[in-house]
Amino acid sequence: CGVFGVIGVADAANFVALGMHALQHRGQEAGGIIVHDTEKGFNSAHRFGYVRDNFTKASLMETLPGSLSIGHVRYSTAGSKAAVIRDVQPFFGEFSMGGAAIAHNGNLTNADQLRRELIEHGAIFQSSSDSECIIHLMARSFQKSHADRIADALRRVEGAFSVVAMTRTKLIGVRDPLGVRPLVLGRLGDNGYVLSSETCGLDIIGAEFVREIEPGEMVVIQDGKIQSSRPFGETGSRFCIFEHVYFSRPDSIIGGRSVYETRLQIGVELAREAPVEADLVCPVPDSGTPAAIGFSQESGIPFALGITRNQYMGRTFIEPTEHIRNMGVRLKLNVNKALIKGKRVILVDDSVVRGTTSRKIKEMILDAGAAEVHFRIASPPTAWPCFYGVDTPDREKLLAARMTEDEMRDWVGVDSLKFISLDGLYRAAGAAQGRNNACPQYCDACFSGEYPVAPSDQLAKGFEM
Template identity: 45%
Template sequence: MTEDKPREACGIFGIHGHPEASKMTYFGLYALQHRGQESAGIAVIQNDNIVSHKGMGLVSDVFDMDHLGELKGNTAIGHVRYSTTGSSILANAQPFVVHHRKKSYAVAHNGNLVNAAMLKNELEEAGSIFQTTMDSEIFLHYFVNNLKYGFDQALLYTVSRLKGAFSFVVLSGKGEMIGLKDPNGFRPLCLGKLNDSYILASESCALDLVNAEFIRELDPGEILIINSEGMRSLKSRVVSTKTFCIFEFIYFARPDSLIFDKTVYLMRKAQGRQLAREAPVDADLVMPFPDSGTYAAIGYSEESGIPFEMGMIRNHYVGRTFIQPTQSMRDFGVRIKLNPVKELLKGREIIIIEDSIIRGTTVKTRVKALRELGVKRVHMRVSGPPHRFPCHYGIDFSTRGELIAAKN
């Protein structure tokens, strides 16, 4: 059964100046696994060259100690992917590596380029040959084609041509690691420090896992270059306003992460508290459909004084690729992931807190199952705003007709 939730592009991680860079990247990707489960990869600098290992599946499926042992080097980047552009195939796994005039470069990307088709056509007319269907590859083509104007100018020009939501980590075989954000700062990217090593990561939970210190969130439009001499920042020529993606707070980010200088857990609880003030209702208990809505439900409970309960128990061992149920077995599709605590819910009036409802298909099925169980009354409350328009910035709903809020 398809989950009625937004899906996002990827998680990215990079570390510069660590003797076990690939292992640190491996751990960092573990912490970011929630941002993408289709493929994983690590690229590392070895003797002015870049080597990589990529595969389909979870981080634990793709890497073992032999793979990590072959990825020797002190600077590495990594990627976990959920595809919003390009097919879910090995050729589209990242980091993407190119070799250009005896130099190597690698890129890992989180986001989506809205002008990708135009830029790709422009590059192909100029003679570029693409190896993947990812919009991420466009960045490297523009970058290497403009290196003749200098390293910094190539970066600045490339960023000026890209439109959309993007955070990149980039490797140069000569030893640089680069982190950059789009001028709006849609997607998170933070800087951390581990002894003498610098780290870039989509979320601070990846820094926590490797025991690194959080330094700061990169600014919108910032290009941060890290090498053996230290760090320096460039600022994109494109002037824009700070416009981060609300779904990072509502759904994408791990609750223990600090993104855009806010703790996600506390933000979600605050949303639940505000929801209780704006949409109060009397009931016997407050509950989420785990894991979405859990922290907003806690906030709603605290503000309203209505007890919080885990009325549905989630099976955490159900992967994203379990066999789809036939129409005649549609109830199985609900029960395989969530199972109600029958004695807790039967005959009770309940408030269900969701963080978001996009298409509305899954929540309808789950509420129907609760009513058939004998729940007296179900009140739905949603902590996030209604989504009435499509998003082309790296989230997988692209037409207004998909959105339940657009129909009501």
């Protein structure tokens, strides 16, 4: 998901809509905006579909006046996969000290237990979302300010959260103790501040990047002033390495590093680790493109656009059902036959999850008359599910959980299939010495099976680490 918030500018909702549009790659199912205006109070709109199809309509934006606003773009990782508008954030609650709204990116790993406990104590849930627990936990806190109640609530939850919240007068941002999901702070105009999942959300509205919210940090912004605190005490840092590989936009800056540069370097590392003789290096668009450029640069094999993507389709993986996902590859991608015929082709993609994409693309490339097909994958084998906000399927459905690299090569049906090593990925992401196995710099649980936060709901359901 993507979260965004603005304080201290007229018509804040317009900026929030633009920020959400820039974060649309983080969630395409639905979006929501909440605003507060000193005269008109709180107002909100929650809609299915793209931001540009909903939140640019003057008639809708006129219902969202105010100088303080937050928004959320949704990608369902927890809660119902069916389209239910009640699951669309931000969520709002009335408290003794006034209303407050929250938008959450990430996944809470103890939400089932919390929900059960809260319902037993009288909470009435509106949605199937894990994030709603935060509102109910706030309601049960005895703290006097919203911010303290949010801190209380977040001390009870486990897992990954980047939260953007608002009250009548404050914009609040918090990152979980390990900072698994991103969140950045920007400045807008003389008095305005912005919180965004990624820096590309600042760029679109001309906001100036100030800094990242740190892992375990809470910021409370009011009247042009920022108060920072550490509600969880001293914490470490385990940012999601898959944000660098796939999830974030390539024009975003994370941890002082360009996502594009990291992806390019992944291609360079891959070309060193798994070289192969071939005529062309082709990306699987769009997510494989920067790595393919790096692979081509390092290997000297020409880069070519052998596969064209239909620009009017969304990301296949984000479509929530298996059926749509299966259709997706052909609806979205087509091979340039004139270019591919008779060639030995290296295809670079960001990841293999179920293997559906790779297998379909191999078919299309062979149909087009390729002489050889070699897959190079910009992440290590995805052998474990993510419980922190990326929608990976159950372990049994992950190709790499069931097969060795050679078995995957044969199952996909290509001449070779190689993944970048975990160390190679760390080097590409800026860790010169590779992964520090005693104390890894990133979360890489989907590749290593080392979960930095125990997924307690899953363990209770029988998941074995």
